[in-house]
Amino acid sequence: MIKLATFLPYRIATLSSKLSNSFAEVYSDKYQLTVPQWRVIAHLAEKSTLTAKEICIEAGLDKSTTSRAVKQLLDQEIIIGRQAETDKRATELTLTEKGNTLYQELSNDAAKWQESLFESFSSEEQTMLFSILQKLDENSN
16 A cells, blocks of 8 residues: 555655745746746756757646747747757747846845755755755656
C-alpha cells in the first residue's frame, strides 16, 4: 500500500505547488507576470535567443500556452521577434532592453526569495538537494 508521506511523485507535486504559489508573490504580484511569461523571460535571459518551439521544449510548456505568453510579452515590448535566418518560418525571440531590466530586477527578487527558503539549510544540504534533484531528473526519463 502506498503511503502519501513517502510516495515521491505526490511529495514532489505538492511541494512544487507550494513553492510555485510562494514564488508567485514575486513574479505575479510585483511584476504582474504569469507562470508561462516568467518561464519565457527566464529561458530567454539564459539562452539569449530562442524560437517559440524551443521555448516549449526548454520550459515544458505546450504550444498554445507558449504562443499566448509570447504574444503578451511582444505586446508589452518585453521581447522582440525577428525572422530566423536559417528557417524563414521561425521567429527568433530575444529580450528587449526593457525585458533585460525586468529580468534583472526579478532575478534579484528571486534570489532573495530562494535565500529565505534556504535559511535553515547548510551549504552542504543545499548542494546535496540539488545533486539529488539532478539524479532524479536523469533517472526519470
